[in-house]
Amino acid sequence: MDIETIKEQICDVCHKMWQLGWVAANDGNVSALLEDGTILATPTGMSKSFITPDKLIRIDREGNVLEAAEGLRPSSEIKMHLRCYDKRPDVTSVIHAHPPGATGFAVAHKAMDMYNMIEDVAAIGAVPLTPYGTPSTTEVPDAIEPYLEEHDVMLLENHGALAVGSDVITAFYRMESLELWAKITINAVILGGSHDIDHENIQKLIDLRSYYRITGRHPGYKVFNPEDEMLHKKED
Template sequence: MDFPKERQAIIEVGQRLYDRGLVVANDGNVSMRLPDGSILCTPTGVSKGGMTPEMLPRVSLDGTVLYAMEGKGPSSEIKMHLRVYERDQSANGVVHAHPPYATAFAIRGETFDAPMMPETVVALPSIPLAGYATPSTHEVPDSIEPFVGTTSACLLEHHGALTWGPSLEQAMLSMERLEYMATVTAITRQLGGERRLSDERIMRLKEIFGT
């Protein structure tokens, strides 16, 4: 089987998403840019906690299917992944999931990027909201395109969240961080509201970490 290590990496990320409750049933999708420029991705209609390496389709950057088991082609949402790879040459991994707290904010039509923790100021300072797009249409990649190249995550209105990065692992870490930020924000609002870092502290972080 071609690209066995990369296939295993996607299997492991899918299992992590499922185990952490960031996806349920057959929701979500994961992809990786391969050394030959093609894209390895998760199949349609399969739980991310129950995939096997041979199930994973491979497509070209224009969406042409290069390999797929019968009945296990790429999800229609591969269009969203391909748009990231087209617009950001540094992106080598993309994760789409439905993390509960982040998705709740997406359903409300609001984001949660107040600078409350040093880690988020450095690693994920901006979380824009992509406007609602009809699933399986080109509206979906069009909705996220304005944010590709300027951040590594966005909410999808009434849908979920999308993260990307220079590796699949970095994209997965961003998804975990995104959900943690959403959870902390929801809890702090229950306690009376966010308490932001001061501008001086934010500037100091940016000086130290070069963000």
């Protein structure tokens, strides 16, 4: 894919995130890894509603600026993006945002480790809650690194959400799926409870990933153990 198309995709995603209310003011950041190994990233201190192709910054894999309009510099969260690219060769785009439903889980310190929605079970699986890290420091990339091997989507404790993908649109779709899933789960809890799909059907859904050509990583599903269930019942 040519660089101009990727720039347009980044801008389109930035505008959509702002319109959807996933970011406000200077929130959020988007990046894409190019074929030559350089990276396009959104600038710091700018609303995603104002992002245009000429405002995107080009950096190397160490975060050094190669091209940028006067006065612009990369997002303060670029270290998190760089860690994703370093640890996941299959990833060429990273998106960080604060979608209200999913971020609500992050602020409540609750992982989205339920298996209650057919599409999300197959597409992204359970979403972990990564430990707290101070923005712009190496604490955030260090916190997410242990989860990158098995997860394409993560909640950042008291911070927001992170999605990675094989391209900009795939990463955006994962963030979009996460937010809708979070809202549905919250509504289910309000209505009386969120109920997981049974273990056999969960595995069937995961097996469908290859049929639908879903890329990326999936945490899988813990093998059902009747003894574990009996133990939980005794403890209750």
